[in-house]
Amino acid sequence: MKDIRHLTHVLAAFVLVTGAFLVIRSLVKPHSYGELGRYRADAVDEIKALPFRYAGKAAQPRCGACHKEQFQAKKGSSHRNIGCETCHGALAAHAEKPAGPKPRKPAESEVVAFCLRCHAKDPSKPPRFPTVDPRGHNPDTPCASCHPPHAPKL
Amino acid sequence: MRTLSRRLFLKVSASAAATLALSKLSTALAWAEGFYREPPWKRKKPYWGFGVDIEKCIGCGRCADACKTENDVPREPFFFRTWVERYAVYKDGQVDVDSPNGGIDGYPALQDPSALAKSFFVPKLCNGCENSPCVQVCPVGATFKTEDGVVLVDKEYCIGCRYCIQACPYGTRYFHPVLKVADKCSMCYHRLKRGLDTACVEVCPTGARLCGDLSDPGSGISKFRENNKVQALKVHMGTEPKLVYKGMDKEVR
Amino acid sequence: MDASLSHALHEVLGKVVGFIYPNEIELQWSILIVLYPYITGLVAGAFILASLERVFNVAAVKPTYRLALLTALAFLIVAPLPLNLHLGHPERAFNILFTPNPSSAMAMFGFVYLWYLMAVLLLEVWLDYRKDIVGWSKSDPNPVKRFLYRIGSFGVDNVSPRSLEIDDKLGRAITLIGLPSAVLLHGYVGFIFGSIKANPWWSTPLMPVIFLFSAMASGIAAVLLLYMVTSALRRRPVSMDCLDTIGKYFLTALILAFSLEMLETLQKTYEAEEHFDILSLMVEGRLYVSMVLVQVVLGALTPMALLSWALALRPSEGVRKAFYAASAVLSLIGIFAMRWNVVMGGQLFSKSLRGFTTFKIELVGREGLLAAGVVLLLPFLILAVLLYFLPPWEPEGSPAGSKD
Numbered sequence: 127m128k129d130i131r132h133l134t135h136v137l138a139a140f141v142l143v144t145g146a147f148l149v150i151r152s153l154v155k156p157h158s159y160g161e162l163g164r165y166r167a168d169a170v171d172e173i174k175a176l177p178f179r180y181a182g183k184a185a186q187p188r189c190g191a192c193h194k195e196q197f198q199a200k201k202g203s204s205h206r207n208i209g210c211e212t213c214h215g216a217l218a219a220h221a222e223k224p225a226g227p228k229p230r231k232p233a234e235s236e237v238v239a240f241c242l243r244c245h246a247k248d249p250s251k252p253p254r255f256p257t258v259d260p261r262g263h264n265p266d267t268p269c270a271s272c273h274p275p276h277a278p279k280l
Numbered sequence: 281m282r283t284l285s286r287r288l289f290l291k292v293s294a295s296a297a298a299t300l301a302l303s304k305l306s307t308a309l310a311w312a313e314g315f316y317r318e319p320p321w322k323r324k325k326p327y328w329g330f331g332v333d334i335e336k337c338i339g340c341g342r343c344a345d346a347c348k349t350e351n352d353v354p355r356e357p358f359f360f361r362t363w364v365e366r367y368a369v370y371k372d373g374q375v376d377v378d379s380p381n382g383g384i385d386g387y388p389a390l391q392d393p394s395a396l397a398k399s400f401f402v403p404k405l406c407n408g409c410e411n412s413p414c415v416q417v418c419p420v421g422a423t424f425k426t427e428d429g430v431v432l433v434d435k436e437y438c439i440g441c442r443y444c445i446q447a448c449p450y451g452t453r454y455f456h457p458v459l460k461v462a463d464k465c466s467m468c469y470h471r472l473k474r475g476l477d478t479a480c481v482e483v484c485p486t487g488a489r490l491c492g493d494l495s496d497p498g499s500g501i502s503k504f505r506e507n508n509k510v511q512a513l514k515v516h517m518g519t520e521p522k523l524v525y526k527g528m529d530k531e532v533r
Numbered sequence: 534m535d536a537s538l539s540h541a542l543h544e545v546l547g548k549v550v551g552f553i554y555p556n557e558i559e560l561q562w563s564i565l566i567v568l569y570p571y572i573t574g575l576v577a578g579a580f581i582l583a584s585l586e587r588v589f590n591v592a593a594v595k596p597t598y599r600l601a602l603l604t605a606l607a608f609l610i611v612a613p614l615p616l617n618l619h620l621g622h623p624e625r626a627f628n629i630l631f632t633p634n635p636s637s638a639m640a641m642f643g644f645v646y647l648w649y650l651m652a653v654l655l656l657e658v659w660l661d662y663r664k665d666i667v668g669w670s671k672s673d674p675n676p677v678k679r680f681l682y683r684i685g686s687f688g689v690d691n692v693s694p695r696s697l698e699i700d701d702k703l704g705r706a707i708t709l710i711g712l713p714s715a716v717l718l719h720g721y722v723g724f725i726f727g728s729i730k731a732n733p734w735w736s737t738p739l740m741p742v743i744f745l746f747s748a749m750a751s752g753i754a755a756v757l758l759l760y761m762v763t764s765a766l767r768r769r770p771v772s773m774d775c776l777d778t779i780g781k782y783f784l785t786a787l788i789l790a791f792s793l794e795m796l797e798t799l800q801k802t803y804e805a806e807e808h809f810d811i812l813s814l815m816v817e818g819r820l821y822v823s824m825v826l827v828q829v830v831l832g833a834l835t836p837m838a839l840l841s842w843a844l845a846l847r848p849s850e851g852v853r854k855a856f857y858a859a860s861a862v863l864s865l866i867g868i869f870a871m872r873w874n875v876v877m878g879g880q881l882f883s884k885s886l887r888g889f890t891t892f893k894i895e896l897v898g899r900e901g902l903l904a905a906g907v908v909l910l911l912p913f914l915i916l917a918v919l920l921y922f923l924p925p926w927e928p929e930g931s932p933a934g935s936k937d
Contacts, residue, residue: 440621451554
């Protein structure tokens with residue numbers, strides 16, 4: 127027994143260190159870890175609770191409550207399935223507080239480029255999608271003067 | 281007497297072992313015959329999936345732009361939860377692919393459109409792998425698959441080792457330069473849970489993207505998968521993506 | 534966002550060739566992750582060399598036994614440092630130990646590491662040194678050192694023949710466990726890369742084995758060099774018998790590592806899967822110097838030729854020493870290049886298999902060259918401290934190689 131005393135001391139130190147590790151672990155480990163799987167279950171709720179910026183198409187009738195003219199025009203047009211926010215940007219905050227952040231309206235100077243982002247002739251686009259060659263088609267006229275964006279006609 | 285009993289013992293145990301082995305083998309074979317792995321959305325409701333119709337994508341990049349706004353993705357052109365690639369396949373067999381700033385600012389004109397065989401846009405995002413390599417390799421469980429099938433990152437718990445970024449075959453993860461954690465498409469989990477579509481789906485002007493509940497046979501995504509021939513990316517890796525594409529070309533990787 | 538990172542990434546963006554996924558412009562793993570398998574490999578190699586003496590009773594390599602153990606310990610202490618420096622949240626590093634994900638190769642690191650450090654290496658060093666530690670705790674002229682040795686003796690100064698016999702038996706048993714542990718430690722590092730199916734440059738079941746044998750080669754080379762250098766510093770003759778024997782192991786490890794690497798290359802070339810074109814373009818292009826020239830020609834073929842010459846043709850002692858030293862230096866460089874080519878090569882090509890990115894190494898910063906240099910120097914400092922407190926050589930005047 128005497129001749130293994132040094133080993134029992136080392137063993138005791140090992141047990142002590144392991145014990146300390148287990149104690150610290152139980153104190154530090156997030157309480158929801160492992161509830162649903164090998165992750166922090168609280169993280170799911172935290173991610174669910176993140177704020178959203180786009181109000182979404184479901185909220186469009188609320189847009190129409192104020193912007194009646196545009197809403198009605200768009201309803202029957204070829205742009206009817208396009209959300210307001212596709213062109214005007216994220217508007218959840220505006221819908222919440224109309225006096226607050228204002229929707230984006232492309233400036234006069236950039237409106238042609240803005241329309242062309244979708245409608246410029248491009249061999250990579252699906253063939254049936256309506257496009258136009260901006261150089262050959264009234265290059266100096268703003269698109270909206272013939273094709274009102276909320277109710278475009280070809 | 282002793283030898284006899286030993287022989288008997290050996291005989292009995294050998295035949296027992298053989299019987300056991302045979303029965304095991306036959307159950308294994310029977311199982312293999314009826315091999316069928318039930319998709320998780322047959323048992324779990326809801327279960328989220330995503331679909332992209334390449335034939336509808338016009339490469340306007342609104343999805344990539346909206347995603348950055350909705351999810352606070354850094355605006356620099358090195359960090360994307362979703363982006364749009366342009367493929368140009370020429371008649372001589374050459375294939376050019378580009379995605380400048382993820383497609384947010386549009387694309388430069390192709391060099392020689394007359395030599396083009398075909399060209400198309402392919403939006404990319406998290407493939408929602410059922411068997412996700414990123415979840416497999418995360419050392420601490422900071423990236424995980426939720427009960428409803430979405431792969432998420434716990435940004436409060438990620439240690440930032442970037443192993444998951446290496447493990448994703450699709451390049452859909454990046455290292456968030458401010459938060460110093462891995463980040464990726466969350467399928468706008470915060471929106472799904474409020475009954476909204478993902479930001480990219482909301483802004484897509486042509487309906488090229490759709491997300492929805494795979495466990496609901498009437499959902500758009502279920503119909504999309506049912507009525508079209510769809511393909512997923514890098515299926516040979518066994519990641520079982522829940523993101524499927526309609527009209528995908530073999531050049532898409 | 535950090536302006537310098539943005540600037541660096543814009544610079545890399547200009548150097549992209551072909552198409553890469555936009556998220557691939559930033560290289561995720563830096564030079565620190567090159568150092569990590571390199572350092573771990575030195576640990577495993579040095580330990581395996583030490584174990585050969587203990588397990589197989591190879592008397593010739595006895596002069597390096599303790600030196601090899603201390604070298605392994607010094608590098609093992611530093612091994613997690615490059616990983617930690619590289620983390621986005623180093624303060625969360627302990628999450629790996631507290632909530633390990635069992636399906637993650639990386640999560641097992643903490644446990645393999647601790648097992649190897651605490652249960653194998655420290656214990657083996659301690660058992661081997663205990664008699665000396667007890668002696669020093671009484672005889673050392675410096676009271677501070679005497680106190681430290683007392684702590685090191687765990688408060689027991691019993692060095693009866695029976696207790697030493699028990700130590701020796703236990704030490705052998707631990708070495709027997711230690712060998713597979715060393716294999717596990719470094720094989721697992723290879724698995725971290727080899728198991729990533731997304732990356733065709735990494736994904737091969739041979740990766741752990743290749744890492745292991747190159748680790749053995751690098752560890753043996755390091756101990757060989759350290760033995761020659763410490764002997765020179767102490768103005769002691771080196772044992773040629775020892776050098777020749779280590780040289781044999783060294784050559785064996787090199788041949789095994791090199792053959793496996795070539796086997797893997799052959800297999801990948803012959804199978805020529807969809808990623809073959811991009812990988813061969815990379816080897817012929819961006820990796821040509823570091824892989825073909827440094828790793829293969831300079832770091833493997835040259836030392837193999839030198840060692841074969843020294844062992845087969847038996848030139849004079851002076852020439853053999855020079856050949857051994859040169860082989861050791863070359864293969865240490867070559868194996869560093871191998872780690873570099875694995876870690877960096879795996880990130881240079883796009884997973885779209887359509888293009889390449891490039892890397893930009895900063896001089897300063899947490900992941901810069903300076904930090905890497907410090908990480909690589911640190912083990913030598915620790916080794917110097919260990920050598921100071923636990924001199925591995927016999928006291929002046931006593932015959933070399935005698936223990937107990």
